[in-house]
Structures are given as C-alpha cells and as structure tokens.
Amino acid sequence: MVSISEAYHQIIKNSVSLSSQFVDLNKATSYYLSEDVISPIHMPPFRQSAMDGYALNLHENEQYNLIGEIKAGDSRQIILNPGDAVRIFTGAPVPDSANAVIMQEKVVVDENRLKIESRISPQENIRPIGEQVQLGKIALPKGTLLTPAAIGFLSSLGIARVNITRKPSIAIVSTGNELIAPGELLERGKIYESNITMLYSALNSVNFHDIETFRVKDDYEATLELIDKLMNDYEMVIITGGISVGDYDFVGKALKELKVKELFYKVKQKPGKPLYYGKKGKTTVFGLPGNPAAALSCFYIYVRTCLELISGNKNHHLSEFKASSVNEFVKKGDRPQFLKAIFNGDTVEILEGQSSAMLQTFAIANALVFIPEEVQKINMGDVVEVIPLPV
Ligand SMILES: Nc1nc2c(c(=O)[nH]1)N[C@H]1C(S)=C(S)[C@@H](COP(=O)(O)OP(=O)(O)OC[C@H]3O[C@@H](n4cnc5c(N)ncnc54)[C@H](O)[C@@H]3O)O[C@H]1N2
Numbered sequence: 001m002v003s004i005s006e007a008y009h010q011i012i013k014n015s016v017s018l019s020s021q022f023v024d025l026n027k028a029t030s031y032y033l034s035e036d037v038i039s040p041i042h043m044p045p046f047r048q049s050a051m052d053g054y055a056l057n058l059h060e061n062e063q064y065n066l067i068g069e070i071k072a073g074d075s076r077q078i079i080l081n082p083g084d085a086v087r088i089f090t091g092a093p094v095p096d097s098a099n100a101v102i103m104q105e106k107v108v109v110d111e112n113r114l115k116i117e118s119r120i121s122p123q124e125n126i127r128p129i130g131e132q133v134q135l136g137k138i139a140l141p142k143g144t145l146l147t148p149a150a151i152g153f154l155s156s157l158g159i160a161r162v163n164i165t166r167k168p169s170i171a172i173v174s175t176g177n178e179l180i181a182p183g184e185l186l187e188r189g190k191i192y193e194s195n196i197t198m199l200y201s202a203l204n205s206v207n208f209h210d211i212e213t214f215r216v217k218d219d220y221e222a223t224l225e226l227i228d229k230l231m232n233d234y235e236m237v238i239i240t241g242g243i244s245v246g247d248y249d250f251v252g253k254a255l256k257e258l259k260v261k262e263l264f265y266k267v268k269q270k271p272g273k274p275l276y277y278g279k280k281g282k283t284t285v286f287g288l289p290g291n292p293a294a295a296l297s298c299f300y301i302y303v304r305t306c307l308e309l310i311s312g313n314k315n316h317h318l319s320e321f322k323a324s325s326v327n328e329f330v331k332k333g334d335r336p337q338f339l340k341a342i343f344n345g346d347t348v349e350i351l352e353g354q355s356s357a358m359l360q361t362f363a364i365a366n367a368l369v370f371i372p373e374e375v376q377k378i379n380m381g382d383v384v385e386v387i388p389l390p391v
C-alpha cells in the first residue's frame with residue numbers, strides 16, 4: 001500500500017506527453033499546444049484607431065481643418081499637415097502623419113472646421129503596430145491550453161492550423177455478473193450498471209471524447225482476453241471493479257498475467273483503497289474500485305491528473321483552495337479521506353452519506369474536502385483543503 005503522495009508522484013513521474021499533431025484551429029479547443037507558436041505578423045499589423053472620432057496632426061491651437069475620411073478596411077494614406085484632421089472609425093488605419101485620435105464626443109464640428117473640447121496627448125487612442133505581439137515573437141508558448149480566447153487570438157494572427165499534443169484513445173471497462181443495463185428486469189442480486197456512464201460523462205466533462213466502452217463478466221479467461229485486446233488497441237484503459245481481494249476479482253490477476261508493469265496497487269486513502277495504476281508499452285491502465293463513489297473520486301484525483309499530463313498540461317494542480325468548514329466531521333480510522341462537499345467560495349459544507357457505494361451525495365457535491373491522515377476531527381470553522389470538481 002502506498003501513500004496518496006507516493007501514488008500521485010508515480011503518476012507525475014510516469015505520465016509522458018503523447019505525440020503531437022497538426023489540426024485545424026476550429027478542432028483545437030481544449031488541447032494543449034505542443035510547441036511555441038511564433039507570430040507570423042505584427043498585431044495589430046498597422047497603427048489602428050481605438051475610437052470613432054478624428055485623427056489629428058496636433059498643433060498648438062484647438063481648431064483643425066477636416067480634410068477627409070478613413071473607414072475600417074481602407075488602405076489609402078492621407079497626408080495631414082499640423083492642424084489637419086480626418087474623420088476616422090474604430091479599427092481603421094491611422095495615417096502616418098496623424099499623431100492622435102480624439103473621440104467624436106469631445107469635438108464640435110462645423111462643416112470642414114473642427115474644434116477640440118478637451119486636452120489630447122500624443123498617441124492617444126492609437127493602438128501601436130505590434131502592441132499585442134510582434135512578428136517573429138512567441139505569440140503563445142508550448143503547453144498553453146487552447147481556450148476560446150487562445151483560439152481567437154491565434155485566428156487574429158492569420159493562423160489556421162496548430163500543432164497540439166494528442167489526447168489518448170480511451171477504453172472504459174466494467175466488470176461484474178451483477179450488472180444489468182437500463183430497461184432490463186431488476187432481478188434479486190442484480191444492479192443497474194452506472195460506472196461506465198458516469199466515467200464516460202466525467203471524461204466528457206474534462207474534454208476527453210475518444211472513448212469506447214466494454215463489459216465483462218466475473219470470468220478470468222474473458223477478463224484476460226478483453227484486457228489483452230484493449231491494452232493493444234487503446235492508449236488508456238480504465239477498468240472498474242474486480243480489483244479487490246475477492247475470489248471473483250480477476251482484474252489484478254489478469255494484469256499480472258499480461259505483464260503490465262504495476263506502478264502502484266492500493267493507496268492509503270478513503271475511498272478508493274484498492275486503486276491500481278500500471279503501464280505496458282504505450283498504454284496506461286487504471287483499475288478503479290467498483291464502488292461508484294470510490295471510482296469517481298479516484299477518477300478526479302488520479303486518472304484526470306494522468307490524462308492532463310499525457311495531453312500536454314504542464315501546470316495541472318489538484319487544488320489551491322482553502323475554506324472554513326460550516327460543520328463538524330469525525331473521521332473513522334486513520335486513512336486520509338476525500339469527502340463529498342458543497343463549496344461556496346469562503347465556506348464549505350461536508351455532506352452526510354460518505355459511503356463509497358453512494359452516489360446520491362456525490363450528485364449534489366461540487367467539491368471534495370481532503371482530510372489528512374493526522375487529522376481526526378474537523379470542527380466548525382476549521383480551515384480545510386478543497387478540491388473543486390469540474391461540472
Ligand atoms: N476483504 C476485503 N474486502 C474488500 C476490501 C478489502 O480491503 N478487503 N476493500 C473494499 C473496498 S474499500 C472496495 S472500494 C471494494 C472494491 O472492490 P472491487 O474494486 O473489487 O469492486 P467489486 O467488488 O467488483 O464491486 C464493488 C461494489 O461496486 C459495485 N459495482 C461494481 N461495478 C459497478 C458498476 N459498473 N456500476 C455500478 N456498481 C458497480 C458492485 O456491485 C459492488 O457493490 O472492495 C471492498 N471489499
């Protein structure tokens with residue numbers, strides 16, 4: 001059995017970025033850049049007006065001669081002498097001979113004469129060439145998450161394809177004779193399968209979509225055969241159930257037989273003690289406990305960390321939040337615990353019903369509270385560590 005920090009460290013040590021691939025920018029959302037993007041242009045590419053108003057060649061006096069107009073998209077240069085003004089609009093190119101733009105609200109216009117009604121400084125309301133980024137400089141560094149803002153920014157530089165770190169192909173497997181599908185008759189001893197749908201949804205919620213699902217009975221040969229095939233066909237295999245010590249828990253035995261390198265098995269934590277992590281060739285395998293709430297906790301803490309790292313995220317942190325508890329909690333046993341909770345920014349409520357078989361509490365939680373090994377009791381007002389959950 002390893003500690004939580006040893007387990008986490010093993011994941012950090014063994015999770016290597018997948019290969020990179022060029023994709024169209026409109027397919028790149030939520031991927032990480034696999035290399036620096038160098039700007040192919042100055043942005044903005046020309047001196048741009050930041051306001052609708054008048055471009056001026058400043059002089060001592062408040063009176064200007066209006067000599068023309070420049071709209072957004074125009075390319076012509078107008079030459080202004082000191083005391084000249086041109087009508088200009090937001091985004092239009094400011095003539096080289098103009099040195100300020102005044103908002104139209106701050107002038108009075110009479111035919112071709114213009115009087116400015118407030119002080120104006122040189123370069124006011126002009127966006128200089130390359131203000132955001134200069135040609136040849138790093139626009140976004142390797143490892144940047146391609147959010148809508150990042151995609152928009154790259155688009156503004158005329159970039160249509162980007163080199164991203166790939167995300168893994170993922171197989172989710174449920175094990176168990178007791179599992180039936182929705183619509184099937186709920187005979188005594190059976191339960192509806194929920195881990196596959198839950199993990200599928202959890203993966204989608206953190207932007208992983210290349211997923212196939214599989215079911216296997218508590219049968220050693222069938223388990224061995226399926227895992228063997230999946231380890232060859234997928235880059236990540238997430239198995240739920242059959243990883244504990246019962247006579248019909250065949251996952252550990254199959255992984256051993258298949259010579260998967262065990263990086264850890266069993267973590268001193270609650271829930272999720274029988275968690276397994278291993279690798280064979282290009283494929284990572286997690287054996288999650290069958291108990292649904294334990295499986296989901298392990299997903300958020302360990303599987304997601306691994307997914308982020310192999311997908312090129314260099315800055316993944318589980319939690320940077322602290323909040324004061326609005327209630328008391330007494331820990332049973334000495335294992336560190338991840339507790340389902342509701343976090344509202346300053347305070348956090350630890351929920352009733354923490355059993356690893358219960359999903360109802362998890363369904364209303366938006367965070368996990370971490371209780372370290374040495375803490376036995378949380379008092380009202382104690383500051384605790386909070387891990388927010390993705391929605
Ligand atoms: N003698 C011991 N027994 C157990 C130990 C132990 O240390 N010694 N650990 C317990 C803990 S902690 C956990 S967690 C479970 C984990 O067991 P498995 O990972 O082998 O999971 P199963 O036995 O297959 O199932 C456990 C539980 O979860 C339900 N389940 C499984 N798969 C699904 C699914 N896809 N959808 C919904 N529910 C599922 C299953 O029916 C069981 O109720 O072991 C303890 N035992």
Ligand code: MOO
Pocket residue numbers: 269270271272273274289291294295356357
């Ligand atoms: O580890 Mo189990 O998940 O405590 O019930």
